[in-house]
Amino acid sequence: MNDTGKIMVSVFCIAYNHKPFIRKCLESLINQNVNFKYEILVNDDASTDGTTKIIEEYQNEYPELVRAVLHEENLYSKGVSAMNDILMPMAKGEYIAVCEGDDFWISSEKLQIQTDFLENNPEFTICGHNAYYADERGNKKGLFSNITADREISTEEVIEKWIFPTASIMFRREAAINSDFPDVKDKPCADYPLAVNMALNGKAYFFAEPMSVYRVNAKSVTGKNNENPEKKNKANQRFINMLNIYDEYTNKQFSFSFDVMRDSLNFENLMLNREIKKAKKLYPDNWKKRRKHYLKQKIKDSFPFIAKVKNKMIKN
Numbered sequence: 206m207n208d209t210g211k212i213m214v215s216v217f218c219i220a221y222n223h224k225p226f227i228r229k230c231l232e233s234l235i236n237q238n239v240n241f242k243y244e245i246l247v248n249d250d251a252s253t254d255g256t257t258k259i260i261e262e263y264q265n266e267y268p269e270l271v272r273a274v275l276h277e278e279n280l281y282s283k284g285v286s287a288m289n290d291i292l293m294p295m296a297k298g299e300y301i302a303v304c305e306g307d308d309f310w311i312s313s314e315k316l317q318i319q320t321d322f323l324e325n326n327p328e329f330t331i332c333g334h335n336a337y338y339a340d341e342r343g344n345k346k347g348l349f350s351n352i353t354a355d356r357e358i359s360t361e362e363v364i365e366k367w368i369f370p371t372a373s374i375m376f377r378r379e380a381a382i383n384s385d386f387p388d389v390k391d392k393p394c395a396d397y398p399l400a401v402n403m404a405l406n407g408k409a410y411f412f413a414e415p416m417s418v419y420r421v422n423a424k425s426v427t428g429k430n431n432e433n434p435e436k437k438n439k440a441n442q443r444f445i446n447m448l449n450i451y452d453e454y455t456n457k458q459f460s461f462s463f464d465v466m467r468d469s470l471n472f473e474n475l476m477l478n479r480e481i482k483k484a485k486k487l488y489p490d491n492w493k494k495r496r497k498h499y500l501k502q503k504i505k506d507s508f509p510f511i512a513k514v515k516n517k518m519i520k521n
Contacts, residue, residue, distance in 0.1 A: 213241035214316055215298030215378070219287045220306030221250040221279075224259065226420065229343065231263050233310040235270060239317045245271045246295060247306075248287040251279045256306070286388075288395050293382065301378050303396070304417070308336075308372040309343070312416035319375040322410065329357075330407030331376040331400060333369030335415040349419055350411075358411045363404040364462035371396040372417035376403050387450050393443040401451060434477045441470040441477075 216234055220227055234245050245267075247260050257275055264273040274291060285291065288303070300323055302316060312318075319332050335352065337345040349370045358368055374396060386402040403409060445467055452463045468488070475484040 211242060212244050212297040214239075214243040214300045214302055214320055214375070215292075215296035216243060216245045216302045216304065216316075217288055217292045217296075218245060218247040218304050218306055219250075219292075220247060220252065220256055220260065221281070222252045222254045222256055223306035224252070224254040224256045225341070226307040226309075227256050227259050230304060230306050230309045231260075231271070234304060235263075235267060236313055237310075237316045238313045239320070241320065243270075243316060244297060246274055246292050247271060248274045248292055249276065250281050250287065251276045284390050286395060288399075289388065293378070296378055299378060300375055301381070302375045304372040307420045308370075308418060309420075310372065310417045311337075312414070315416040316375075318412065318416075323375065323377065326408075326410070328408050329410050330380040331369075331374065331403035332410040332412065333373035333375070333400075334412035334417070336370035336373055336417045336419045337415050339418045339420050341420060343418060343420065345418065346421075348415060352411055353413050355412050355414075356410070358404070358409040360401075360404040360409070361459065361462040363400050363409055364459055365465040367397060368409070368411065369396065369400050370417060370419045372419060374399065377407075380406050387454050389447045389450055391443055392447050393440045398447070398451075405455065438474050438477050441474050445470050 218230065218234060220230075223230070231245070231247070237243070247263070249257050249260050260271075260273045260275070264271045272295075274295070280291070281287065293301075300320055302319070304310060315334075319334075322332055323329060336349040338347045338349060339345050350368070362368060376399065380403060381399070384402055384406055386398070386405065389398065392398055400409070448463050448467050448470075452460055472484055472488055475481075475487070
């Protein structure tokens with residue numbers, strides 16, 4: 206490592222009750238082959254399962270690399286964003302990488318690859334890469350994206366799809382802190398707004414190589430929402446409300462793309478509410494396509510261990 210005294214990358218690790226997973230995560234963040242200095246900021250949101258003790262253990266073992274940010278009360282429940290409100294003001298790096306405590310990286314070259322790219326391509330504000338889906342034990346079950354070649358991703362694509370797995374993201378800190386992008390307090394997630402923000406303020410790039418694992422954790426907020434139709438419905442509506450704010454912010458320049466995402470969420474809510482006739486009426490031209498996509502996603506959420514087999518059984 207080239208010790209110039211300057212921290213090039215700040216890694217944000219966001220943890221809450223991740224005791225079964227946090228060691229795997231932190232080991233993957235620590236074991237990076239880089240020629241620059243980086244830091245790992247681990248935000249623990251008042252875990253109650255022993256996660257905090259493990260984080261402290263790593264801070265004591267790697268005091269020059271790991272900084273524990275520990276809270277006595279859960280701040281997420283109070284509307285506080287770990288990334289924007291807590292970690293961003295603390296970060297020293299020019300670039301920010303993200304990995305939640307139940308995910309992990311599988312490439313020891315990940316930070317170097319993404320940092321080199323952003324260093325050599327100043328017009329790009331964000332880059333990400335493919336990832337594997339995995340069960341709670343970390344067994345790989347499939348790929349997050351079907352993109353098969355490294356390429357630039359358009360702003361429209363970033364808006365219309367969930368392009369970047371959370372643990373794949375690296376972005377320019379300056380672009381984030383200097384942006385006037387709306388901070389929606391009731392946003393249902395942090396990674397999608399971040400990607401849209403960066404894509405509106407520069408260019409986005411995608412590496413086809415999977416360099417991280419997205420763990421389908423039934424105990425996560427997303428996992429709990431997927432198991433409860435009412436919660437999922439409410440989360441989707443919050444997402445739609447967030448999209449409406451972003452659509453206004455961009456002066457309707459990307460309304461078509463926002464409509465693609467809104468329609469997908471509206472369709473899912475109609476299916477969750479068993480309003481089949483209404484769904485058919487509102488989306489007659491692509492009813493079969495949307496229904497097939499919905500069923501695949503439902504199976505992936507509900508039965509992640511057998512999704513690969515079940516997907517083959519879905520008929521048009």
